[in-house]
Amino acid sequence: MAAAAFDPLGPLPVYLVSVRLGIYEDEHHRVWIVANVETSHSSHGNRRRTHVTVHLWKLIPQQVIPFNPLNYDFLPTTWKLESRNIYWATDGTHWRLLDHSxxxxxxxxxxxxxLG
Incomplete structure (x- = not known):
């Protein structure tokens, strides 16, 4: 009998709720921290768009939450998985899941x- 393949990734979080600025907890009590935020701009004719990309890292149990001096108060307080690759935020924005790895x-x- 062949051994089942090991998948190191857990299930996608359905809810990510802010417990402190830049720190989220999901419905399985896993803690996710904002590791990086990138902004970029693009233009299409007269239309200018701003792209905001957020990298969240899951902490392992008993891992100390690192001090982060950055202010993430512009991020939503809650994200909810709306479809396979779209998170709806409490501020009414929709965020596309680019990667889960x-x-x-x-x-x-x-x-x-x-945005835009």
Missing amino acids: QLGDTEQLILMLV
């Missing part, structure tokens, strides 16, 4: 918001 020992989510 393993980065070394760290599970990561990458979400992108397009």
Whole structure:
């Protein structure tokens, strides 16, 4: 009998609720921290768009939450998985799931918001 393949990724969080600025907890009590925020701009004719990309890393149990001096108060207080790759935020914005992967020992989510 063949052994089942091991999938290191957990299920996608359905809810991500802010417990502190830049720190979220999901419905399985897993803790996710904002590891990086990127903004970029693009133009299409007269239309200018701003893209905001958020990298979230899942902490392993008993891992100390690192101090982060950045202010993430512009991020939503809650994200809810609306479809397979769209998160709805409490501020009415929709964020596209770009990636759910393993980065070394760290599970990561990458979400992108397009404004404009």
